[in-house]
Amino acid sequence: MTINGEHSPITLAGLRVLVVDNDAELRQQTVALLEKWGCQAFAPTDTGQALFDAAITTAAAHCCQLAVVDMRLLDDTSTQDISGLELVPELRPAFTIINSAFGHVRHAADAFHEYGAADFVAKEDGPEVLERALKRVVAKHAIARYTSDARRTDIEWSDGGQSLTSLRQSLMEDKRYVPEDEANDLIGRLFVDAQRVVLVPIVDEQLPSDAPLASTTSPNLRRETRIFLTQVDHQPVRLVLKLGKHQKIEREVENYRRYVEHGLGGLFRPEMRGHKYLWNMGGVIYGLVGNADVSNSDGPHSFSQFYRTEHDPSIILQPLQHFFHRQHWGRWYQTGVQPLDGSIFQAYDAMLHGKLSLSMQKWHALDRDAYFPALRQALTNPLRWLSDHHHTANLVANPRKAITHGDLHGDNLFVTPLHAWPIDFERTGEGPILRDFVELIQDILTRIAQFEL
Template sequence: MLMVDNDQDFLETRAERLEEAGYDVYTAVSIEEAEHILEHTNIHVIVVDLRMRDDNDDKDTTGLFLAEKDAYESIPKIILTRYPSYQHVRKALGPVIEGLPPAVDFIAKQEGQDSMLDAVQRAFDTYVPINHTLSITWKEVLSFYLLVDLIAPETAREHLTDRTAELEDLFRRLFHDTTQVTIGRLLARSEGRVMLEVFAYRHQSGEVQLVVACGRRDLIRQEDGCFEHFAPHHGGAGSTAKWKTAETGRFAATTYTLVGGELAETASFRDFYRNRPVREVEAALDSLSSDTLARWHRQRRFHEADHSPVALYRDWLELSDEALLPARLQRCVDAIGAESVALSLAAVQASPHRLVFQIPGGPSVSYPNPIPDLATGRIVGDPPLLCGISHGRVDADTVLVDGHARTWLIDFTHAGRGPLLRDYLSLELVIKLDLIETPDLLGRHTLEQRLLAATTLADPLPSEGLSPELRKALSAIERIRHSAAQLEPRDIKPYLLGLFFAAIKRVASFNPDLHYSRRELAPAVHG
């Protein structure tokens, strides 16, 4: 815990008494010193003096300044003062829309040490339900130390121990009424957050299988808000239900259950696609469309006529003007070309208007160079575009599939209003650029030509002459497009436009300062 008071003698006396009672106490004589401690230390409860500048100034409420800061709102605070007033008590203990009030208790210094001890104990009992007896086991080669490295890789070495303890505290709070948790697979990860498979056990209550999203507090709160506002809440089997949440000063976690399914019996779509025959992959894609995504897409549909499809897709993909600067994109394209030559994948020539690929043992392939048109805004789409509520991040890791080809979605950070086609076209791009493993650029080119030859999303896609791996990809994409055709039955252009910008996002994300293997680079050339 942290005790903050500008009276050094009082601070030392009370801190000593708290330590005698078994608390680990940090002390600060100023707001600045307190914030430095809070920045680097895992604090459970704060006791702060109301008047931190001048004890004789009845307008001094600098202690409330600390108590009211958003960064510390998940930490219970006790306001301490020699001069309590009704106005200060009301402001400190007043209700808030969410989270804790600025303070959970307000005590006068003259009440004595026992009153402070009682207040601190009440704060711990009520607001810091850490399960110190919880047994935590691991199925995978993971640990809280490794999770901190995934969630906050910028953490300085000297703070790793404290951050690791804080993340463990988060789990002990989240499962405060549980006897054991077993942490299994790392299901998905993105910047600042991870999603884990967790099995929780209570006395005489059996096992609860949970998806746990944990990470930076602001990101988990964002996902929590997206789920509350946009996820369908009355779905049956194939839907995802939120269970409970917990927070510390820096981290937060939310738990989800798979309605009608057993998490332990699922695989990511990535693993399911690679290990199952095409007919089972097609069945999973049908389930994803008709059962899982349909619940999302039925909500609040509308045709967006005020914003162009280009603007809608760029907003979804967070493609800023800076990301589309010609010089930046050209540097990425040049780096992809140089790596391709070095690895004998293809010789690439980039002119202002054409991109030419000379594939070893194959033909010279030419495509329009889209970079100048992106810069001048000549790439447009015709509104209106069918919009509504969509998941927004359907990919190889956010779709879970069980042995019966039933599907569930996880990771709701990008859920919201937008083009409904984005859930389908993003999955097509994942198959082409993430799940196809062959470095055979000629085969990839043939696949792409057959996809581009379609005039509607419902067109059959011929697979003759393709390798088994590419035939499987084509069959899966055909299934995805047939589902998307239920949204846009006539015009394929909005779908292709979305694919184009999603591919540009991949190009813009390419790191030209790294080197890649042939298998890693082939999707970048394909994109």
Template structure:
């Protein structure tokens, strides 16, 4: 039976059940008195909560509480303030535990003897409510219900439509993050919109119109449009909890109050639970917004140029104005600082798939770009071929593919998704967007000959700047459009950064293309995308071999 559309005996759909049949908020109960544990267990179960009992004594009790809170994805807790010694007036081990259970809203039970200590710390305790032990256990119900309404969609009665939006979300890999507790998705939304009575959710389309395969895999995230009650929509990103935490940190470090004008998405709220988190962003400009991938396919090159100029020369220009020069820099290391351990995780143990004897691969002398990267850069630091005498670093978006760049009907361009935002090679964003276009181009041919001509055109220049069109430029209009757009990006890169060394740009294209090739699924529908990325990487390697070193 479909768990998202199961019906009750009355035939009514289970309303806002958020992907679960009758989900109950899980409440962790932590007390060093076993009898008290069972008292609260028996009390809260008929109130519509699922009690989770921490077992053990002293330190083992605290360890078990932490383990069970995470395993059961608890959102609430009832904790005795003195878990180690009931007779020690300064024992606040329960309060310390409550502070460490960050996704959890806790109710801490304290005795009269704890009052002095409590008065000193009560104002500094977020997400914690204090209740006297002398109160009757039954009196905790209104407090527990009030806390539950803050963090649980089901307890607030938040109405989320359409009902099948959860089915769509769970078809992504977010389902792996929430496990058997998919109500976390709804709870994140409830915390992002604390005053909402209803939410209408739409999934922001991120796939290319002309391709059934997204050019950029999003293994652990989803982008949504959310309409709260009768307000205008906002954008919501949901992803792994740790990724949202990083995004929040980088947003406030590099984006808030640091970009020119108002054309950047303002983070309004964020919420992080055990497996998943979310961040909501305000819209910029009007609400007729398209991803750049859609806009690119629908609009003429003149409009595309106008939007790209707006973004790089206005929205992001302040970061380029604060660029710093660096000497004797490894471009491989600069990209690694933005992407983390991408090489160790994705590339180091990557096995090149069997490549058919197509003419392009033969023309490239069967060059394996992964082995080439290892031998010339990654595993030979003393002879790192990507090292340059001089370059610049600046704050880059770090993930500027065509689905993170949004365009409205007035040609305003702005970005979302700041998880990788930070100091990096100043050309990185220009390179990443071009790499996305080169790999996104719809192509159904078997020989790759037309693509090979495209790659030759974009890799042959000796200096960073416009790409000249000639009689040898492929005549296919889609290929010419990619070349024209790449030419615009390179012209902007030169104007915004002052760098003319095309070799630096090519290195960035190589890293981005290999990164893409190693994250694409190896299943049959994605095999061609991976093959073309690897062939493009091979072509870039050949061109780098031909270029003079500074």
């Protein structure tokens, strides 16, 4: 694999491999072989059920990419012991090679089809066969920087990897181990057949240089996620790639399947093309169905960019009218609408898993005024105001709830002059019916628009 045009050697050096074997001598021999080939080998020495548990913990702690697992971990004398096979699903996203002295054709078939092992190697076959199996699995699944010549993928970050570095740093804030190669590994698995992948982060470069950093970046750079326009090989239409914390991408995929896949009508909609999870990070790819402008390599733009380059309000409104139309997201505002339980504040707090309540004390310490880049002036700080008034402020009479996008800002909506495609469904679900309208208007007023005062 190549990263930003630099070729990595065809080697197993640095590959993180878990070794699980209840025979201490054979375990040490396997570790010695892996280290000879340049791998980082991790081998728990527990016995019985404790070995099973330690294998799962060790694989996660070191973000292992591969595992070499003995088939009989509990009782070598029992033909019924297939505990190694049962361990395979527990070690994902590591790819597991079953390495056994007792296997036969049926066990090999079970390893592949029932338990999802990546390969099966008999111990009597010798180290050369195991080494070939490791390289074969690495090549097939495009594991980053270890991939063979035939499967090389050139990954190019248009910002030199700055967005990747900041994402990794945000994931490490809870002191977890995040390997430097995990993002490239993930992209290799997402685009396993690609020769070249170019990633352009969605960032906001239009605001004043003297504005606070937190205000000048896209909302997509303020959380443990990053969104990219992605060019794959010479395909004329670009894809949208979201990278982020494993759990966030899981919620994204779940919400897409629940609300978007069969919930959006019309011919213009986002379509999930694939998703993968590693130990810390996950990724999901979207295509924009109905985007027929294949002659324009830029394809649709984010609404933020579209707003700034289009000066006719009637044209700006057209893709928004499409998004809120009853055949698109507007259908959710017409079906299943119910009274909202509790206050608007309580509804938002529930959607944010209680983080709003936890923020009140911190926000109360903020200055009463805040600088708004789009307005180029300081106004009442809404966070401080909310901390002072959230117990009594509920200005909407008879509030209702519906299925809302949940994070509808200008960089989560791709548009052409006539159509709109939402992305980023991590927060999609029930919420105040005005939520999407209010959040998009707020983003326009405080970030996207640059008013001449």
